[in-house]
Amino acid sequence: MAQFWYYVFTLVFFLFDYFILAMGLNIQYGETGVMNFAYIGFVAIGSYVTGAVSLPNSVGTGQQYIFGWNIPFPFNLIMGGIAAMLLAVVVAFIALRRLRTDYLAMVLFALSFVLYDIINNYPRLFNGADGLYNVAEPMTGVFHMSTNSFVIFFSLVTAAISLILWAVMSRITRSPLGRTFRAIRDDADVASALGKGVFRYQLTSMLIGSFFAGIGGGLIIQFGGSFNPSAWLPGETFVVFAVIIVGGVGNNVGLLVGALLVETLLIHLPAFLPDIPGRPGLIEYFSAMVIGIVLMAMLWFRPQGMLPERVRKFPAPAGELLNRDGHSVVAPTPVEAVATTNSAAQVADAHEGNDA
Amino acid sequence: MMTYKDLSTTPAGSEGPILRCEGLTKAFGGVNAVNGATFDVPRNKITALIGPNGAGKTTVVNILSGAMKSDSGTVHLGSTDVTNMDRAKIARLGLMRTFQLSRELGGLSVLENLLVAPKVQAGESIFNIFFRPRLVKREERQNIERATEILRTYGLYDLRDNWARELSGGQKKLLEISRGVMASPSVFLLDEPMAGVNPALIERIGGYILDMKAQGVTVLMIEHNLNVVERICDNVIVLAEGKTLATGKLSELRQNKEVVTAYLGEVINASTGH
Ligand SMILES: Nc1ncnc2c1ncn2[C@@H]1O[C@H](COP(=O)(O)OP(=O)(O)OP(=O)(O)O)[C@@H](O)[C@H]1O
């Protein structure tokens, strides 16, 4: 029975963790149009740094890593988020400044391999191919929890954090800043013709999204106690893309639905199924295939996602008279109608003026 | 009648031509799209930029608005040298432009297309969003009020909550012009604002452009319809093969042999059937 709840709350954890990751990628890609194909690299940096700053000094631990500052939760988590933002600054100045969407996507994808190789091959950073382990479960000391109750506790902590971040993100996407992001996504030339410094806003969006990536990554190492290169193969980026494409690009609630469908039901649930006798790993391969098929089906039949982006409506200014359909009572005739007499008269006036 | 606020924020001083370009050139591979164009755009007037297809009109607008770098030559906005300046900066100095093929922000609503236009908004800063929400809200309310007013004038009000990508061609033209107006430009460059719209709408757009002038905006418009040019434009600049062929009133230009051969000839012949 305890085992069952352990599984359930592990699923709950990954649901909300991927909700956070999806929000971070969504502000970059869904709102601002930056195809961050290196996204999983930001998650990894967040995870490693969260772990490495919370571990004790590495001497005598049998691991090699930088930091080792004994920083407690949640401050280590915040440092993980900030580390991912620093990576975003570097990436933005290398790639974002000069490259347009498709090239940018390729360069970022290449960058995630570079990052992967560096971390994998320089053990002095984050213990190389072995990755970090023995990262203490936060707050177990305070509450004297068993592993099972920790899983329940921490998945609920993660859910709470994701809801706070969701509130923060909604506030951003509903603001004029979010609108400017979407203007850049739709047509960066038009946005800059309207005076928007495109790079500045793309950088802002990268920073926000990277912070979310870092937090999401940090929660993973706090939940499981370890993190190593097998957890962030460059292709993992596309799982997060799948979450936001299935859920609905540009819709924060849709992202939770996407996380439920892709991450929880297609990836983690099958991982708990017992192996088919004689065919170890078959279920895992199968679930990867199903994700691919689901993604293609979504793009084919419902490219806007389960919960599409919704048009943002604004309350009419005070004093407005609306009829039952929400149309203004005093609104002039629609576009293709006859010329307003006023303007037509002015054109005629000007005509005479020119003749004179 | 709508009001245009903030029009006095011109960086351009108040004397002399508001826009001056000299010796602009731009080549694409072997094509000299712009080849020494030199002209002034007089303040608070409506000026037409005419010329045959491929004369380099759009390229000139691209250079003036900073969307393209010129190979040589200078552009001044008032007393400010804006040659090859970053285009967002030029826009913030008060120069707006529309595109020959209208470019709406399709994933925004019609109203949002206008709301995005004001050049500097408090709500575009993270700090303000979280720590000065009242300021953001107040500014947003003012912008909504003004956008609503403009949409009403442009007959787009009932479409305010529609996706901009769902508008018709003519409606997109109107949206693009009204979006520029929302940005309170001191100079507004219009690339064929009347192309592909029905005669009634041509009348209306003509009216809007005259309204802009009445509110102190300087307009430079590319236009092939000489009837429209004759009726609303104060001055005409003729561009041919990337050079300024002539400038003046249309009636004067009709007497200019060179102009008639290069451009007007075709039009006159076409319209009289010879
Ligand atoms: N981005 C570009 N790349 C290559 N050539 C270009 C580009 N833009 C314009 N040209 C060329 O430059 C010349 C001038 O083009 P431009 O669009 O400025 O003409 P225009 O006067 O606006 O014509 P139209 O009245 O047909 O709109 C044309 O020969 C065109 O083919």
Ligand SMILES: [Mg+2]
């Ligand atoms: Mg053109």
